[in-house]
Amino acid sequence: MIIVTATITAKPTKRDEIISKSQDLIKSTRLEPGCISYDLYASIEDENVLIMLEKWENREVLDVHMKTEHFKMFGTVIEEFVAKEISIVIYSAEKV
Template structure:
């Protein structure tokens, strides 16, 4: 799988009242990540029904490139701040597309 495109979903439950600060914290990380080599998209979503629930939806050209991203200093710094914002550890899943359009 290391040479195939990989999709990541990360579901995060933010402490009530910290939603806006969380979004601000991620703005710089999102902009920097989107400029990384091999990043196809890196998008933050907020639940319509529960404003404390967020999801990152990412696509990378390969799992190897994703692993390089996870070693970036700003990603490690964000991970260290997770307990400040999150109710529980994020639920991170890796996906591989099995049916293609076209």
């Protein structure tokens, strides 16, 4: 299993727009083969920071996800609402 964090920093007053636009992405992604979980969380330290926390069976299914229309569309739709580039970090779920 792998874990992915995608940190999204909204422009001031645009956080709710991103949350709203993410709902279709979340719904569609959860139906993808290999998706274990896919959830959006808000920072308690900075109201403009959101994190998508994802769990996938393996890197191959994640790569397929990143080529889907709903994934690409989300990036395009929120582009005007983000303050900086989305940070994506991929982790091995194996304990170290």
